[in-house]
Amino acid sequence: MEAQEPELKFRTRRWVKPEDLNPNHTLFGGSLLKWIDEEAVxxxxxxxxxPRVVTKFISEINFISAPRLGDIIELGIVATDFGRTSITLKCEVRNKITHQPVLAIEKLVFVNVDENGKPVPHGKTAITFARDRLNNDAATLN
Structure with a gap:
């Protein structure tokens, strides 16, 4: 039986404003990549x-369509693999209103590091959710 890939959660939204545009009056790719890197980390x-996680690798970036001024885009990110010191994510960006795809990145790899910037094992093997982390934190306080 083949393992099922976790579902992307589209939670982060950005409004394309005049300062985000390139000379073609579409979203500047560098702005979008900055937003993706920030959300992914x-x-x-x-x-x-x-809090000490660094970007190690970003695979091919596939720009599918170009958002325009006033568009609302949303970023979907999900963990697809856990290494000993790394985590691999997948990202998709789409237009919030039309659901038209904007961009896809198959692999973003981040490395868990110590205070000296050296890779260290993280001990994680599966996605955790905010509700689970909050429940665990509350249980340790009681």
């Missing part, structure tokens, strides 16, 4: 429970 930090 936050996801990795929460999954690995460590």
């Amino acid at each position: 936050i996801y990795a930090i929460l999954q690995l429970n460590n």
